[in-house]
Amino acid sequence: MRMPGWLLLVIILIVAAYWALSEFEANQPAIExxxxxxxxxxxDRYPETGEHIKSAIERGESAECTIDREGAEHNRDxxxxxxxxxxxxxxxExxxxxxxxxxxxxxxxxVTPSDNRGAGSWISNQLEPYPNGTRVRIIVK
Structure with missing residues (x-):
């Protein structure tokens, strides 16, 4: 049985809309x-890091943090x-x-280096406009 052309078009449009929405959400700057x-x-871009963040939060780590760039090296140590x-x-971490x-x-x-470093770069770029002391809530989607 052959699928009607209009039905195929509707399916394609729904898939395209879903994809566009997910790309739009992933490319949004931080929301105050x-x-x-x-x-x-x-x-979906950084699955290993995303899973780590999600599981750490589920195990009791906070989903919120306070930007403190000057303390990063010490904290990492x-x-x-x-x-x-x-x-x-x-x-x-x-x-x-x-x-x-x-x-x-x-x-x-x-975590594999490409996933971890890509995620770190992405987060850093998103938070660049915000000063130290800014509270940030991370939602993994």
């Missing part, structure tokens, strides 16, 4: 709501202390090192 900036993290490197992987809440006790997971 009151004193908190909400950032929708694109798990504290969070990664005692966590061995693993060939072919980065050690991803949640909360992020650039957050005041990062550092000792952060949730660490091994």
């Amino acid at each position: 709501q009151g004193n908190v900036v909400t950032l929708v993290f694109p798990k 504290l969070s990664l202390k005692g966590v061995p490197t693993k060939k072919g992987y980065d050690r991803d 949640w909360p992020m090192a650039m957050c005041a809440e990062g550092g000792a006790g952060a949730d660490i997971q091994y």
